[in-house]
Amino acid sequence: MDVQLWKKRLEAEEKKRLSPFATLSLNAQRERDEETVKQDHRTAFSIDTDRILHSLAYTRYIDKTQVFSLIPNDHITHRVLHVQIVSRISRSIGRFLGLNVDLIEAISLGHDIGHPPFGHDGEQYLSKICHSHGIGYFVHSCQGVRFLRDVERKGRGLNLTLQVLDGILCHDGERHQREISPIRGKTFSDLLKEMEEKEQNPQKDFVPTTLEACLVRMTDVISYIGRDIEDAIRLGLIDRKDIPKECRDRLGDTNGKIVYNLVEDLIQNSFDRDTISFSKEVSEILKILRAFNMERIYLNPLIKTQxxxxxxxxxxxxxxxxxxxxxxxxxxxxxxxxxxxxxxxxxxxxxxxxxxxxxxxxxxxxxxxxxxxxxxxxxxxxxxxx
Missing domain, CATH: 1.10.150 (DNA polymerase; domain 1)
Structure with a gap:
């Protein structure tokens, strides 16, 4: 079998099958040409997914805190599970929207690789120290790109595509927004400039260059918002009845219902558009739910004693x-x-x-x-x- 001929068939099928807003594998960009990539039977973003999965940084997800640190409970979500849930939800939506699921998977699995130990608290501590030492603030999205581009393979990096690295840099799942559209045409120079600017001003927001990355950014919150509620209930921090009534009425009171209703709304409002969007109603409800999680879970003093x-x-x-x-x-x-x-x-x-x-x-x-x-x-x- 001619592997290269088959690969070209796969790429040609993408043109026919995917949405006009999707990112084609044949348009993937790498910083360095690799002859082995050209001869590989896998498409570009599939190669990136495998490189991320086999990286040391991905392996370390297994003991990286998502929200709850120092709690001996095997059923509490860790980051390795979170990125898999993001990948699953994003790919399911991506198929409906006709997007490139290989690109979605690579961004999803790599998007939190830069997180330090002890989650967002650890990020704040490390950021304060880094800034005091004159190397800018610590931002986990920038660090994720740095690990994959500059640190893996003993400093040689993985030579991932621009589209994947950009999606990791711009995922920013903590920022609330109703909709997002890609800014196309970015280069590696743009990527490095955005990293530099974000480490000087972590509040600066950069928009992804692909619709696939926009989707991962929006599904990040879908993946953790209900799951964190379930973990908090399991630990006795909150009761299910504490969830705001308007959120229960519109989205449900379990993780499964919340995910399902958010996904349904996102698909309906993003189909056949160059935008990933919630409806106005659901966006407002989600904002209320995020505020509830922030107050009752993420800032709860009971999990901050150490x-x-x-x-x-x-x-x-x-x-x-x-x-x-x-x-x-x-x-x-x-x-x-x-x-x-x-x-x-x-x-x-x-x-x-x-x-x-x-x-x-x-x-x-x-x-x-x-x-x-x-x-x-x-x-x-x-x-x-x-």
């Missing part, structure tokens, strides 16, 4: 590891576990503070606590010395 300790550990680890980088302490975990074997491009172009940022951002919650324990708590010495 916050100051964690913040102090972030500060301690950053300063201690920074000193280890500057002296290239070979016994330090940042040298042994991270910098050892890094290529010269990364080593020469990355400031010591940036290396520490990258190392800490990549930690799982458990690894962060283990390293902190090893650095802070003295070990017993042998009973006798010879």
């Amino acid at each position: 916050a100051k300790k964690i913040e102090n550990l972030f500060q301690y680890l950053f300063e201690r590891l920074l000193e280890d980088v500057k002296t290239f302490n070979k016994s330090s975990p940042i040298v042994c576990d991270f910098l050892n074997g890094m290529n010269t491009r990364y080593m020469d172009s990355t400031k010591p503070e940036e290396k520490v940022r990258d190392f800490i951002a990549g930690m799982t919650d458990a690894y962060f606590l283990r390293i902190a324990r090893e650095m802070l708590i003295p070990e017993m010495l042998p009973a006798k010395f010879k």
Whole structure:
């Protein structure tokens, strides 16, 4: 079988099958040409999905906090499950809208790779430290692009497509909006400029360059809003009857109902359009529900009792590891576990503070606590010395 001929058939079928607003695989852009990619039987965005799935950064999702940290409950959502739910919901909607589901899957699975340990709280702590050290604010969407582009494969990067990296940079699922339309025609120069600007001003909003990325951005909230409510109920933080009545009446009072009704509304208001949109009514209801989650779940003091300790550990680890980088302490975990074997491009172009940022951002919650324990708590010495 001629693999390349079959691949061309797949790409030709996309032209016939997909919406005129969809992103075709043959239009994928990479920073560096790869002969192996040209000979590959997979389409461009399918290759990106596999590269993300097999990355070390994706593997570390398994112990990355979504909302609830330090809670020994196996049924609480972690980030690895969240990105899979985003992928599933986004691809289901994408099929209805005639979009490129391979691109949707790659963006969905990679969109939260830049999150540090301990979720959004950890992001705030690390951002404050990074800014005080003159390397800009820490933004998890920028860090996700950095991991995949500059850190993976010992600093060689994965050479993902512009469309996937742009979707990761612009996913911003914490920002409420009724609708979003792509700004087409971006380049890699635009991507790097937007990263730089966002790390100087995290509130700055950048719109994706594909409709697929716009969809992932909107389905991010669909994926977590009801799921976080279920987790909070399971932990006893809220009761189901606490959900605002107007939200229960329009969207339902379970995660399944909330997801179904939000998806239905999004499809109906986005079909055959170059825009991903909720209806005005549902957008307002969703805004109320997000405010409820923020007050009763995300800012609930019952889950913040260890916050100051964690913040102090972030500060301690950053300063201690920074000193280890500057002296290239070979016994330090940042040298042994991270910098050892890094290529010269990364080593020469990355400031010591940036290396520490990258190392800490990549930690799982458990690894962060283990390293902190090893650095802070003295070990017993042998009973006798010879």
